[in-house]
Amino acid sequence: MSPRQSGCTISVETAPLEIVADTLPLEIAELCYFSLSEIQSGNRLFRLREPIVVNLERHDELWVCEYEPLGLLGHGSSDGDALQALMDDFVVAYDGLVQEDDDRLTPGAQLLKEKLGEIVFASLSWGSM
Numbered sequence: 001m002s003p004r005q006s007g008c009t010i011s012v013e014t015a016p017l018e019i020v021a022d023t024l025p026l027e028i029a030e031l032c033y034f035s036l037s038e039i040q041s042g043n044r045l046f047r048l049r050e051p052i053v054v055n056l057e058r059h060d061e062l063w064v065c066e067y068e069p070l071g072l073l074g075h076g077s078s079d080g081d082a083l084q085a086l087m088d089d090f091v092v093a094y095d096g097l098v099q100e101d102d103d104r105l106t107p108g109a110q111l112l113k114e115k116l117g118e119i120v121f122a123s124l125s126w127g128s129m
Helices: 079-097 107-119
Strands: 008-012 031-041 044-059 062-067 072-076 120-125
Touching: 031 079, 044 079, 044 107, 062 079, 072 079, 079 107, 107 120
Parallel strands: 008 031
Antiparallel strands: 031 044, 044 062, 044 120, 062 072
16 A cells, blocks of 8 residues: 555544645655644644644645534645644534524524533633633
8 A cells, every 4th residue: 555545544542633744755645634633723722621633735836724523624725724623623513502592593503502511521722712
């Protein structure tokens, strides 16, 4: 099996995160899987009940990071930018859904709210929001 087919797996236990995929040969760095136990965006930190596995792919000069079970997607000019965009998307989804009344949400949004509630163990913030 070639490196292109096998991808790579990196476990990330803390945030913020520096990704080293840019230093790998392109054929290895085209697809990676990251296990995240925490999500950080700005002054927010989410500790997860269990790590989630996100895909990180390189398409020419664009990096794309995805967590398909929640429909989260981030992209950027570097691997770090793509992962940070995904984490920012996670926070927006969490903030927009978790405190909302179910009767104001579509069935799909209610399901996403439920999944987010199941994933997040603790939400921490510091400084001004």
